[in-house]
Amino acid sequence: MSFDKKPVVNFLHDGWDEVSGYARGSLFGEKNNIRYPENLEGIYSGLQSGPTSIHNHRYNLLELSKFELNSLAKNKKQAFRVNNTTYNGK
Secondary structure (H helix, E strand, O other), X not given: OOOOOOOOOOOOOOHHHHHHHHHHXXXXXXXXXXXXXXXXXXXXXXXXXOOOOOOOOOOOXXXXXXXXXXXXXXXXXXXXXXXXXEEOOO
């Protein structure tokens, strides 16, 4: 299987992650009205709405082999768990 080579910091990152980040920022006085992923602008506007997990990801993570999962972890430089196994690309 070939995975895209886009420079994604976190391939499970979605719009709800950013909405949560804006909510945390408001605890420290940041003013914003970001309540839903649809309100995100700029570099965040292209994110999947979410929530994204191993169960609904576009790569169908539950159907990949252990080799493919480890290759994905290595390619994306991110550790994740599927079926009680941690994949970290090593």
